[in-house]
Amino acid sequence: xxxxxxxxxxxxxxxxxxxxxxxxxxxxxxxxxxxxxxxxxxxxxxxxxxxxxxxxxxxxxxxxxxxxxxxxxxxxxxxxxxxxxxxxxxxxxxxxxxxxxxxxxxxxxxxxxxxxxxxxxxxxxxxxxxxxxxxxxxxxxxxxxxxxxxxxxxxxxxxxxxxxxxxxxxxxxxxxxxxxxxxxxxxxxxxxxxxxxxxxxxxxxxxxxxxxxxxxxxxxxxxxxxxxxxxxxx
Amino acid sequence: xxxxxxxxxxxxxxxxxxxxxxxxxxxxxxxxxxxxxxxxxxxxxxxxxxxxxxxxxxxxxxxxxxxxxxxxxxx
Numbered sequence: 001x002x003x004x005x006x007x008x009x010x011x012x013x014x015x016x017x018x019x020x021x022x023x024x025x026x027x028x029x030x031x032x033x034x035x036x037x038x039x040x041x042x043x044x045x046x047x048x049x050x051x052x053x054x055x056x057x058x059x060x061x062x063x064x065x066x067x068x069x070x071x072x073x074x075x076x077x078x079x080x081x082x083x084x085x086x087x088x089x090x091x092x093x094x095x096x097x098x099x100x101x102x103x104x105x106x107x108x109x110x111x112x113x114x115x116x117x118x119x120x121x122x123x124x125x126x127x128x129x130x131x132x133x134x135x136x137x138x139x140x141x142x143x144x145x146x147x148x149x150x151x152x153x154x155x156x157x158x159x160x161x162x163x164x165x166x167x168x169x170x171x172x173x174x175x176x177x178x179x180x181x182x183x184x185x186x187x188x189x190x191x192x193x194x195x196x197x198x199x200x201x202x203x204x205x206x207x208x209x210x211x212x213x214x215x216x217x218x219x220x221x222x223x224x225x226x227x228x229x230x231x232x233x234x
Numbered sequence: 235x236x237x238x239x240x241x242x243x244x245x246x247x248x249x250x251x252x253x254x255x256x257x258x259x260x261x262x263x264x265x266x267x268x269x270x271x272x273x274x275x276x277x278x279x280x281x282x283x284x285x286x287x288x289x290x291x292x293x294x295x296x297x298x299x300x301x302x303x304x305x306x307x308x309x
Binding site: 061062064066092093095096099211212 | 255256259260263264265289290291
């Protein structure tokens with residue numbers, strides 16, 4: 001079988017360097033996302049006898065429905081359900097980069113975190129406790145300096161291991177008693193719709209509904225219990 | 235204090251972001267949250283875009299969006 005692995009990250013984190021390193025140029029396929037003017041890059045590589053299809057998602061800071069490139073990434077993760085999402089972050093700017101990581105955690109997808117540019121982080125005097133970060137986020141982490149080729153062999157191993165395992169119990173953002181109660185009320189109603197329960201993480205759906213996300217509102221309007229659900233958020 | 239009226243090099247702290255939910259969320263996502271310090275890289279443009287440094291990144295903001303960010307002086 002072929003594992004499908006998506007690469008995601010903020011702009012300028014070295015995502016392309018990592019993609020080009022994992023998939024040599026001749027094996028890359030560059031096109032467009034169907035019906036969009038956003039570039040789609042994908043390619044295959046083999047590691048330890050296993051074939052991996054790597055899809056490069058657009059570099060974004062967020063995953064809202066308002067921006068085309070963000071929606072492409074989000075829809076790919078939700079609809080195609082890749083075996084693994086490799087989230088590449090700039091280790092020298094964790095605060096900004098981990099925002100996207102938390103959005104991915106909320107999607108309850110299988111994540112491998114890559115701390116890239118660890119050399120720059122060190123130059124800045126940052127000491128990152130990788131084990132502690134991994135424990136707190138509940139996802140595996142690997143450190144790299146892609147431009148120097150450091151850690152890329154380990155990354156291939158880690159991709160294979162992570163793609164082969166099911167998502168761990170990810171850490172969740174706690175939104176406070178009031179909102180958590182609303183989330184739970186929404187989940188109870190969403191659970192009654194079998195189709196939704198199968199396709200989506202219901203907690204994610206509930207949070208997006210509370211955010212009045214355009215795409216999710218459209219989905220909910222067509223679902224069972226639409227009236228009750230829309231009443232909760234009005 | 236508005237972001238568009240400050241000269242380049244000024245440092246300030248965000249106190250509030252005004253406007254519609256969509257604008258507030260977008261600015262939050264880019265790192266503009268209340269309490270965060272920013273630095274004007276290229277400012278004093280009352281009509282055109284301004285360049286701002288926030289959380290180690292430089293971001294260009296259109297004039298209309300920049301006006302939504304309310305600032306206070308940093309001591």
